[in-house]
Amino acid sequence: MKALVTGGAGFLGPHLVDRLLADGWEVVVIDRMDMGDRNIREHLEAGRISLHRMVLKDFDATRPLFGDVDTVFHLLPTPT
Numbered sequence: 001m002k003a004l005v006t007g008g009a010g011f012l013g014p015h016l017v018d019r020l021l022a023d024g025w026e027v028v029v030i031d032r033m034d035m036g037d038r039n040i041r042e043h044l045e046a047g048r049i050s051l052h053r054m055v056l057k058d059f060d061a062t063r064p065l066f067g068d069v070d071t072v073f074h075l076l077p078t079p080t
Contacts, residue, residue, distance in 0.1 A: 001024070001025050001070045002028065002070050003020050003025050003028070003070065003071050004029075004030065004065060004069040004071075005027060005072075006029075006030045006031070006073070006075055007030075007031055007074075007075035007076040008031055008040065008049075008051075008073075008075070009029060009031040009036075009037055009051070010034075010075065011039075012075050013029070013031070013039070013075050014039035016073055017040060017043060021043065021048055026050075027048070027050070028050045028065055028069060029049055029050065029051045030052050030056055031051070031052075033053050
């Protein structure tokens, strides 16, 4: 199974990423990396996740990432 996590490097995302990996999922993360990679560095260094540093609203860039995932977890805040 493959999951895409938006905001996967933020405050909540790494906890979900940890759980998904523990349950055997392949994980793709989209994040602007405003907080850096400290929350997911271990997974990055081990090659356990695929990280895409981009803005979610860039539809042309992000669209291909949604093509082969089984589920999407959207953890980004709603813009005001």
